[in-house]
Amino acid sequence: MVTVKDIILKTDFDGVFAEYKKHYEKDHKTKVMDIFQKLNEIHPSPNGCRMVLFIRAIRENESGDDVVIDDFDCDDKDVFFDVCGKADDYEGIYSIASSAYEDLLGYYVSDNTLNRFTPTQIVSHILWALDW
Numbered sequence: 001m002v003t004v005k006d007i008i009l010k011t012d013f014d015g016v017f018a019e020y021k022k023h024y025e026k027d028h029k030t031k032v033m034d035i036f037q038k039l040n041e042i043h044p045s046p047n048g049c050r051m052v053l054f055i056r057a058i059r060e061n062e063s064g065d066d067v068v069i070d071d072f073d074c075d076d077k078d079v080f081f082d083v084c085g086k087a088d089d090y091e092g093i094y095s096i097a098s099s100a101y102e103d104l105l106g107y108y109v110s111d112n113t114l115n116r117f118t119p120t121q122i123v124s125h126i127l128w129a130l131d132w
Helices: 004-009 013-023 026-041 101-106 111-116 119-131
Strands: 052-060 066-069 080-086
Touching (some): 026 101, 026 119, 052 111, 080 119
Antiparallel strands (some): 052 066, 052 080
């Protein structure tokens, strides 16, 4: 299975930040670049819990509630992207925001996410989740 580290190694910061700017704060460049560089330098931990990372697309409906959507444009500024994890040992989903970088780098990336997003898009959404 493809890991987060595998995806990061396929990207460069300029491409990732170009995607990041489409949806997120543009003035966070230095902080985002620091996180990206750390992720490139750190070695992943073994993924003992078999955590699988995935990205959900969320849009606000007419009632003002956030709903997960399956049909979306990755460049749509009205869509929010939520990076989550699912592990063998828990029925719910995890936020990756509190994951240690070593652990995060070892997480597998879901096939659905790999099919719907480019590596630069995946990394940009991960960086937002870590920076947020």
